[in-house]
Amino acid sequence: MTTLVSLESIAAEPATNRADALSEKAEKAKLRVESEQLQKARDAAKQTEERQKKVLERQESGDWESEQREKAQKQFNQRESRQAKYLREAKEAASRERKIPKPFK
Secondary structure (H helix, E strand, O other): OOOHHHHHHHHHHHHHHHHHHHHHHHHHHHHHHHHHHHHHHHHHHHHHHHHHHHHHHHHHHHHHHHHHHHHEEEHHHHHHHHHHHHHHHHHHHHOOOOOOOOOOO
């Protein structure tokens, strides 16, 4: 029986070593992925912070406000010119002589 036990333990040893090696490999891969994800999160946070800083600088300098004012004025002017065009076309249409066909007798 001792020979069987020693043979079993010898046969089980490579399987245990393989399982340990796989476990170690999986742990390393997990740590690498976690590290990569953490770095991506740090980079994203840094980019967000930079964008927020730029927006705040624009708002504080008044550039943002003036840009918004100019944009609103441009839209207002475009709307006004469209309305003037429609009014002009309506007046032209109203001033045209209308020909009503005479009924046939």
